[in-house]
Amino acid sequence: MFSIRARKHRDGFVLDVAIQVGAPGVVALFGRSGCGKTTLANIIAGLLPADEVHIEIDGVPLDANGKSLRAEHRRIGYVFQDARLFPHLDVMGNLRYGEKRAKRFVPHLHDLRMNPPPAASRITLDMVAPLLGLEPLLSRRVNQLSGGERQRVALGRALLSGPRLLLLDEPLASLDAARREEVLPYLEKLRDELAIPMIYVSHQFEEVLRLATHVVLMDRGKVLSQGTLDDLSLHPELRAIVGSDAVGAVLHGTVTAVDGGTGLATVRIGDNSLRINLRDAKVGAAVRVQLLARDIILATSRPENLSVRNLMTGTVSRVVADDADTDLVYVDIGGAHVLSRVTRAASIALDLRVGLPIWVLVKSVSIRGHAFFEAPPSASRTPLS
Structure with missing residues (x-):
């Protein structure tokens, strides 16, 4: 084009x-x-x-x-x-x-x-x-x-x-x-x-x-x-x-359910789902989600009894030094990647390495989501070519 x-x-x-x-x-x-x-x-x-x-x-x-x-x-x-x-x-x-x-x-x-x-x-x-x-x-x-x-x-x-x-x-x-x-x-x-x-x-x-x-x-x-x-x-x-505060992954997903009582939408991303606050979400809508690295928590075993409701599974695909004291950890969640910033001490203690199964935790309130309209093939949009 x-x-x-x-x-x-x-x-x-x-x-x-x-x-x-x-x-x-x-x-x-x-x-x-x-x-x-x-x-x-x-x-x-x-x-x-x-x-x-x-x-x-x-x-x-x-x-x-x-x-x-x-x-x-x-x-x-x-x-x-x-x-x-x-x-x-x-x-x-x-x-x-x-x-x-x-x-x-x-x-x-x-x-x-x-x-x-x-x-x-x-x-x-x-x-x-x-x-x-x-x-x-x-x-x-x-x-x-x-x-x-x-x-x-x-x-x-x-x-x-x-x-x-x-x-x-x-x-x-x-x-x-x-x-x-x-x-x-x-x-x-x-x-x-x-x-x-x-x-x-x-x-x-x-x-x-x-x-x-x-x-x-x-x-x-x-x-x-x-x-x-x-x-x-x-x-x-x-x-x-x-800048470091805005570093994170941008992912595409699809709304699969909407809870009218809480206003939370369930969004399918890769092999996982997230529940996020999404204004006027409709089932089937395409959604772009940003997960900031600073908001992602990693665990090497399944966590229990937490207030965090979003829990995804994945595999560590890459670990790179971010600065002298922190690492950036890439996690494959099945068809998509998220990014987490962890201290070097935590990276060593958890033995984070390529191929390691990992649990990814993220708070709903920290997720930024934006819906995109996707017209079906028969839908009409105004052409201006």
Whole structure:
């Protein structure tokens, strides 16, 4: 779906990346501030020329053989850190501007013999307003909106422009924690209810955990690694960026039961099950779960009479030194791996080694779980290709 190769020298900084993503979803560009994420985003959007560049999205070349589409012809909806709304227009006026842009795309694309149906006929204001909770805001002026509301309007305007790609450059960076929590569910709805590819730039791992289906780790203008979050969650490169407190495994599971009385959902992961607090969970839903290494307790015999209700079985697959005093222990739980940080003294005392059968304990309250919508083959989602 994405093929991106870009090289750019700029003020002593060199961006040199190659990214290949074959499935639709949310591609997160993740790394520390200054690693080149925004530079790459601006190159993709056509706002910054590159020294060398080749970009294709769904087989459509944006930059190839020395020829580049201008930014206004790329059909990329760009949402910046600040909403950049037109202050002289109300919310409705800002959204209508997005619709006008969509109409401009079509003749240019026909000239290129791409012949897509008009984007404006496939996504409308009547769809966007309820999706992003904009209906009560339509008559408001920009200066009457909160930061979170402004970003939702910016998302709506970008969607109404009929993009083939939605590009979000740290759209929550200027918001406080409460406003971020306000906007994140809307971003999840965009991912789950619209079949529109997204590139999401962030240095906040919590945002990546909740949104991304594919992650590109960047550092100093280079791609360190790329793949699913499940795979990358165990990579040393990610641990170096997120810090020791955020080190852990990201696992995919399926909800098999929901207890209406306690609000706990039973999630099948590998050969084991976990009971976790999961808002509005439904049986059959796909769930992404993060288990932090600091919250995982290991036992070499089955523990009894504990308040911890989550107990999984597995086998030690790897033990590596984390620092001078601690080890990271990888445990295969049957089709998935979890990670535990233990003191070196405990590692020696328990004789933790590859192949050792092990019990894994984790508190329900320490598990972060996020549900993903997975449509059955016959289900209809709104295509925006």
